Amino acid sequence: MERLKSIFFHVSVVYWMLLSGFTIYFIYATGISIPALGMLAISFIPSGFMAWLYTTKKPRTSANQTLLTFSTFIGLGFFIVGSVNISAPLLIMYSLSLVFWLLFIFWYSHLPNPRSDILRPGKALPELNFKTYANEEFYCSSLLGKKVIYLFYRGNWCPVCMAQIREIAGQYKDLKERGAEMLLISPQPQSKSKELSEKVGMNFLFLTDEHNEMARKLKIEHADGVPVGNLAMGYESDTVLPTVVITDEHGKIIFVDQTDNFRIRPEPSTFISVLDANALN
Numbered sequence: 001m002e003r004l005k006s007i008f009f010h011v012s013v014v015y016w017m018l019l020s021g022f023t024i025y026f027i028y029a030t031g032i033s034i035p036a037l038g039m040l041a042i043s044f045i046p047s048g049f050m051a052w053l054y055t056t057k058k059p060r061t062s063a064n065q066t067l068l069t070f071s072t073f074i075g076l077g078f079f080i081v082g083s084v085n086i087s088a089p090l091l092i093m094y095s096l097s098l099v100f101w102l103l104f105i106f107w108y109s110h111l112p113n114p115r116s117d118i119l120r121p122g123k124a125l126p127e128l129n130f131k132t133y134a135n136e137e138f139y140c141s142s143l144l145g146k147k148v149i150y151l152f153y154r155g156n157w158c159p160v161c162m163a164q165i166r167e168i169a170g171q172y173k174d175l176k177e178r179g180a181e182m183l184l185i186s187p188q189p190q191s192k193s194k195e196l197s198e199k200v201g202m203n204f205l206f207l208t209d210e211h212n213e214m215a216r217k218l219k220i221e222h223a224d225g226v227p228v229g230n231l232a233m234g235y236e237s238d239t240v241l242p243t244v245v246i247t248d249e250h251g252k253i254i255f256v257d258q259t260d261n262f263r264i265r266p267e268p269s270t271f272i273s274v275l276d277a278n279a280l281n
Contacts, residue, residue: 009108012108016043016097019094035079038080038081041078045101046097046101046104049068054159058163060263060265061264064105110260111260112222112241113241116220117219118218121253121254124253125245125251125253131207132207133191138207147249149244151168151184153186154242157227164265169201169204182205187212193208215240218243220243243258244256246275
């Protein structure tokens with residue numbers, strides 16, 4: 001199923017882009033009409049949303065995108081009502097766009113969520129070791145005595161992960177004031193992590209989980225979670241489920257977030273609240 005999702009993502013995005021281009025050409029050739037307005041909604045809502053997703057600074061959306069989903073149905077209604085002279089192939093093309101949208105919102109966006117029994121507040125985080133982008137071994141036990149935020153992200157290819165990291169970078173000062181170390185961990189190639197580190201420009205530790213070994217140990221591996229189009233850029237097919245873990249000075253877990261929707265990530269203010277509450281105990 002996850003392999004099918006990895007293929008679906010780029011197929012749907014390319015389809016929406018091509019359909020949007022065709023819609024512009026159709027309206028240019030035939031003029032504005034009721035079915036044309038429906039065609040605009042059905043093609044440009046999905047493609048516009050994807051463009052927004054890749055440029056937004058906020059790593060969260062509503063789960064069901066109710067307004068946009070309702071608008072696509074209205075668009076299909078306009079299209080059908082005025083489609084007396086519209087050919088059957090066109091009706092299939094635009095209906096398929098709506099089907100892709102519904103699959104993206106209600107199927108693709110949802111992640112396998114095993115709710116790892118290893119990651120439970122009150123439990124000690126197991127020893128983990130990663131590689132720095134300089135290819136040096138890094139053992140998390142070296143951070144005992146400090147509060148640590150572990151952010152497991154899918155890779156530079158994931159726009160929501162990038163928005164989440166940028167948002168956290170904006171809270172860097174507040175996190176450091178609370179004595180928290182920030183680890184950003186991904187199975188992506190070390191060169192990708194180095195590139196991201198230079199782009200973010202913050203004193204975060206960017207670490208590589210080679211072949212997802214630690215994610216597998218923590219039971220947060222996402223097999224076949226990378227869209228197939230990204231494999232050509234050097235990514236492996238497996239990635240990690242977006243996860244945040246916060247530990248106290250003794251290595252005990254005090255917070256876990258395992259989202260079941262890749263478009264919804266926790267607010268940085270949540271991390272600050274957790275650290276403040278722990279400081280009072």
